[in-house]
Amino acid sequence: xxxxTAAKGLPGELMMWVLIFSELAVFGxxxxxxxxxxxxxxxxxxxxxxxxxxxxxxxNTIVLITSGYMAALAMKFPDRARRLLIGxxxxxxxxxxxxxxxxxxxxxxxxxFETHDFFMFYYLLTGFHAAHVLAGIGILLLVxxxxxxxxxxTGAAFWHMVDLVWILLFPVIYLL
Amino acid sequence: MKYQTQKxxxxxxxxxxxxxxxxxxxxxxxGWIYVMPNTLSELLPFxxxxxxxxxxxxxxxxxxxxxxxxxxLPEETEQEIHSTTAAYAQLGILVLGTLxxxxxxxxxxxxxxxxxxxxxxxxxxxxxxxxLGIVVAGxxxxxxxxxxGLKGKKTAISNVLLLGLWGLVLLFxxxxxxxxxxxxxxxxxxxxxxxxxEGTWELVMASILAFLMLKLTxxxxxxxxxxxxxxVATALFSGxxxxxxxxxxxxxxxxxxxxxxxxxxxxxVPFFAMMAFAFVMVWKGRRDHPNxxxxxxxxxxxxxxxxxxxxxxxxxTLHGVNYYTHGTQITAAHGHxxxxxxYVSLxxxxxxxxxxxxxxxxxxxxxxxxxxxxMMAGGMTFMTFVLTxxxxxxxxxxxxxxxxxxxxxxxxxxxxxxxxxxxVIVVLGALVFIYSILVPRKEIITPSDEDATVVAE
Numbered sequence: 001x002x003x004x005t006a007a008k009g010l011p012g013e014l015m016m017w018v019l020i021f022s023e024l025a026v027f028g029x030x031x032x033x034x035x036x037x038x039x040x041x042x043x044x045x046x047x048x049x050x051x052x053x054x055x056x057x058x059x060n061t062i063v064l065i066t067s068g069y070m071a072a073l074a075m076k077f078p079d080r081a082r083r084l085l086i087g088x089x090x091x092x093x094x095x096x097x098x099x100x101x102x103x104x105x106x107x108x109x110x111x112x113f114e115t116h117d118f119f120m121f122y123y124l125l126t127g128f129h130a131a132h133v134l135a136g137i138g139i140l141l142l143v144x145x146x147x148x149x150x151x152x153x154t155g156a157a158f159w160h161m162v163d164l165v166w167i168l169l170f171p172v173i174y175l176l
Numbered sequence: 177m178k179y180q181t182q183k184x185x186x187x188x189x190x191x192x193x194x195x196x197x198x199x200x201x202x203x204x205x206x207g208w209i210y211v212m213p214n215t216l217s218e219l220l221p222f223x224x225x226x227x228x229x230x231x232x233x234x235x236x237x238x239x240x241x242x243x244x245x246x247x248x249l250p251e252e253t254e255q256e257i258h259s260t261t262a263a264y265a266q267l268g269i270l271v272l273g274t275l276x277x278x279x280x281x282x283x284x285x286x287x288x289x290x291x292x293x294x295x296x297x298x299x300x301x302x303x304x305x306x307x308l309g310i311v312v313a314g315x316x317x318x319x320x321x322x323x324x325g326l327k328g329k330k331t332a333i334s335n336v337l338l339l340g341l342w343g344l345v346l347l348f349x350x351x352x353x354x355x356x357x358x359x360x361x362x363x364x365x366x367x368x369x370x371x372x373x374e375g376t377w378e379l380v381m382a383s384i385l386a387f388l389m390l391k392l393t394x395x396x397x398x399x400x401x402x403x404x405x406x407x408v409a410t411a412l413f414s415g416x417x418x419x420x421x422x423x424x425x426x427x428x429x430x431x432x433x434x435x436x437x438x439x440x441x442x443x444x445v446p447f448f449a450m451m452a453f454a455f456v457m458v459w460k461g462r463r464d465h466p467n468x469x470x471x472x473x474x475x476x477x478x479x480x481x482x483x484x485x486x487x488x489x490x491x492x493t494l495h496g497v498n499y500y501t502h503g504t505q506i507t508a509a510h511g512h513x514x515x516x517x518x519y520v521s522l523x524x525x526x527x528x529x530x531x532x533x534x535x536x537x538x539x540x541x542x543x544x545x546x547x548x549x550x551m552m553a554g555g556m557t558f559m560t561f562v563l564t565x566x567x568x569x570x571x572x573x574x575x576x577x578x579x580x581x582x583x584x585x586x587x588x589x590x591x592x593x594x595x596x597x598x599x600v601i602v603v604l605g606a607l608v609f610i611y612s613i614l615v616p617r618k619e620i621i622t623p624s625d626e627d628a629t630v631v632a633e
Contacts, residue, residue, distance in 0.1 A: 018406050022413045022442065029438045113431050120431055 012154035020161045023132070027125065027165045031172055034121040041117070048118035051109060053102055054174045060098045061170050064133075067091035068163040071140065071156040081152060085144035088159065092137040099130050125169055129162070136162045177533050179250035181257035186534045187267055188243025189527050193610050195236035195274075196520075200599075200606045202229040207599040210592040224281060231299060233515060234369075235274055240523035241344075241380050242266075245321055245337060247530050248387050252337075253328025258320050266316040273309040277302050297365060300351045307351055314345035332401035333383045333390070336408055340379030347371050359427030366422040373485075373519070374415040374443055381481075381522050382407040385450060388474045388529055393461025403453040407446050414442035424495045425502060433495040440493045447486035447518075454478035466538065469545040473525035476553055480517025488513055488560065500575045505588070506567030513560040516552070524549075524609060531613050541612035548612060551605030559598040566591035 010017055038045040067088045074084035106119070113120050136159050143155035177183070206225045209215050216225075246257055257263060277294075279285065280303050286292035294301045302310070318341065325338050350367040386404045390397060420436025454475050465471065488510040492501045501507070532539045566588045573584045 014402070015405055015409055018409050019413070022410060022445075025442060026438055029441070030434070033434065033438075113429060120434070124431055124434060 012150065012157045016154045016157050020157065023161055023165065027128070027168065030121065030125050030128075031168060034125070034172065037117050037121070044116060045118050048116045048122075049174070051106070051111060052122070052174050053105060056098055056102055057170055057174045060095050060102075061166065063091050063095050063098070064163055064166050067095070068160055071159045074152055075149075075156060078147075078149065081147055082144050085140050085152070085155075089137045089140040089144070092133050092140070095133055096130060096137075099126070099133075122173060125173065129165055129169060132162050132165070177536060179256050181260055181263075182247050182250050182530075183534065184257060184260060184263045185243040185247035185530055187264065188239050188246065189530065189534075191267065191271060192236040192239040192243060192523065193527070193613070195232050195239065196606060197610060199229060199232040199236060200603045202232060204596075204599050204603050205229075207592070207596040211589065211596055220282065227281065227299065227301070228278070231277070232274075233520075234299075235270070237515075237519045237523060238344075239267075239270065240526070241341070241377075241384075242317060244380075244384050244523070244526045244530075245317075245341065247526070247534075248337065248384065249321055249324050249328075249334060252331045252334040252387070253325055255324055255328030258323035258327070262316050262320045266313045266320070269309050269313040269316075273302070273306040273313070276306050276309075280306075295354075297354065297361070300365070300368065302351070310348060310351075311345075314348060318342060318345055331397070332404050333386050336379050336386075336404055337383040339408075340376045340383065343376035344372060344380070347376065362426040363423065363428060366419055370419045370422055371416070373514075374418055374440075375412060377519065378411040378415065378446060379408055381518060382411070382446075382450060384522055384526055385454065385474060385478065388470065388525060389454065389457040389461075391529065392463070392465045392467065392471050392474065393457045394463030394465075395457045395461050399460075400457070403449070403457075407449045407453065410442070410449060411446035414439050414445060418443045421493050421495075421498070424498055437494045437496075441490060443493075444482075444486035444490050447482045451478040451482040467529055467532065467542070469539065469542045469549070470525055470529035472546055472549055473521055473528050476549055477517060477521035477525050480513060480521055480553060480556075482517070484510065484513025484515070484517035484560070488564075491564075500571050501567065504567040504570045504574070505563045505591070506571065509560045509563035509567055512563065513556060516556045521553075527613060535616065537616065540616045544608060544612035544617075548605045548609035551608060552602050555598045555601030555605060559595050559602070562591050562594045562598065566595075 070084045070088040070091065074081040074088070077084065106122075111119050113123055139155045139158055143151040202225060205215075205220075206222065206229050209217075209222050209225060213222075246263060250256055280292070280294050281301070284294070286303070287294075289303075291304050294303055295307075300307075321338060321341065325334055328334075347368055350364050353364050355361050355364065382404055386400050389395060390400050416439075417435055418440035420432045421440040423432035423436055455478070458471070458475065492498050492506050492510065528545055569591075570584055570588060573579045573587065574581060
């Protein structure tokens with residue numbers, strides 16, 4: 001059976017890969033629309049971007065990549081898996097705290113969804129991503145509890161997707 | 177029939193088919209009013225006919241799902257249905273409620289009464305007493321099927337089916353919540369029908385389709401289940417936030433335009449998966465099941481659902497497109513093929529599969545049944561194309577050129593005549609289907625000696 005044999009080559013749970021591809025489709029579409037809208041209003045987008053805090057987002061990038069590395073190590077060192085996974089989850093919490101500071105900064109500037117298309121997508125994409133970080137923290141803690149290798153692999157796959165999406169969001173929204 | 181309580185399905189299917197006949201006749205009448213607008217304008221105004229056509233559809237599809245559940249659940253869980261009495265009481269309440277609704281609507285009885293009069297919101301205008309009845313029937317149903325599920329074997333099919341049914345019943349509770357603010361009113365209004373047809377009903381559809389594929393093709397359960405989970409995951413992933421495609425122009429914040437566009441575009445995925453699933457199962461299947469008509473309906477269902485719900489839905493789901501097409505005949509085209517493909521065909525597939533078993537006989541009247549498939553599928557597809565062309569012309573004249581609504585309607589007359597014609601074929605197909613199911617042909621067997629022709633059952 002094609003679907004069964006193809007699924008066997010995948011690490012972790014097949015359903016997680018279905019979810020990961022769905023997520024990438026949504027974030028990919030969001031980024032593509034963001035870039036398309038920017039073509040029609042390059043000055044407006046450039047001006048809006050000056051309100052962001054790229055240094056803070058840069059620190060958050062390092063936090064999230066480190067966290068992803070810890071999740072990967074948890075696969076490699078099963079006896080230290082629990083501590084590593086909890087550490088990865090804690091760095092996820094750090095990411096959310098920094099993200100919250102960033103959002104607070106926008107709110108203080110009275111920037112809302114309606115301010116500009118740039119901010120509509122800024123809030124939608126980074127907001128959706130933050131929601132996935134929150135979900136990922138839950139998943140990491142859950143697999144830290146069970147400590148089954150297949151579960152850790154599945155949880156880490158989700159966490160790497162969250163990493164990957166951020167690595168795409170960061171340059172496109174904050175830097176370019 | 178392996179389990180005695182599967183017989184409950186028969187009563188549900190019978191009522192469903194009677195309502196199906198009423199629904200398509202109502203559709204024919206509505207199609208006639210389109211070309212002869214003064215027909216019954218005093219006695220039965222168009223908006224009432226339209227509502228009856230739509231609501232009788234919803235009710236008979238739901239009765240079909242419930243009947244299908246009573247048919248499928250015993251086989252899946254290897255367990256008789258928990259309570260036959262509750263099942264029939266539930267049907268009785270639903271039939272009484274439906275009659276109450278029709279009488280209240282058509283004669284507009286007890287206008288303004290909080291309990292007996294119809295409520296104002298389109299399609300959930302049921303008087304409060306009927307809404308309460310629907311909830312009681314829904315809870316009876318959930319109790320009955322959940323008890324059966326808990327007692328018996330748990331399979332992916334029965335789990336997904338029960339999950340879909342729980343969601344379906346609980347979402348109806350939003351019919352009781354009617355905020356003053358019109359934007360919020362519409363927002364919650366869509367929680368019911370959108371989260372039904374693009375959420376919970378898809379779970380019901382996928383599990384019924386999976387059951388049929390399991391029985392008709394003989395493919396391993398493990399493979400069927402893997403497909404089922406993928407379909408369910410993609411349906412919920414896209415469908416829940418896909419509700420946003422109803423929030424473009426009702427006063428909700430602008431970000432819904434993007435959330436709705438992105439997520440509802442992905443709603444095509446589970447429908448594509450269901451179509452792929454059905455065909456792959458048939459190719460891989462080793463079983464040569466005698467009920468060819470049921471297989472035809474199942475494949476037709478998956479295919480027409482992909483085109484009607486998936487392709488025709490995507491056609492006008494992006495908000496930039498929908499800005500022009502909203503509420504034109506494009507919507508009607510999508511609505512007709514989506515409901516026919518996904519949910520009508522699904523019900524007719526399970527009816528076709530179940531009735532010979534419920535009557536305890538070999539599949540019968542297959543040619544007639546398959547003829548009815550081609551009549552209905554052909555008529556409905558033709559209607560979809562005609563309405564799509566009508567909608568395209570309408571969008572251009574009315575939304576781009578800015579012509580008046582009624583002036584444009586006059587220019588669409590040719591399409592409406594063709595739509596009426598295709599409607600006639602669909603109604604004839606529906607009647608042929610009902611005949612082929614309910615009137616088992618006497619199969620004549622010619623014995624070896626000449627003097628007697630034995631008429632078999």
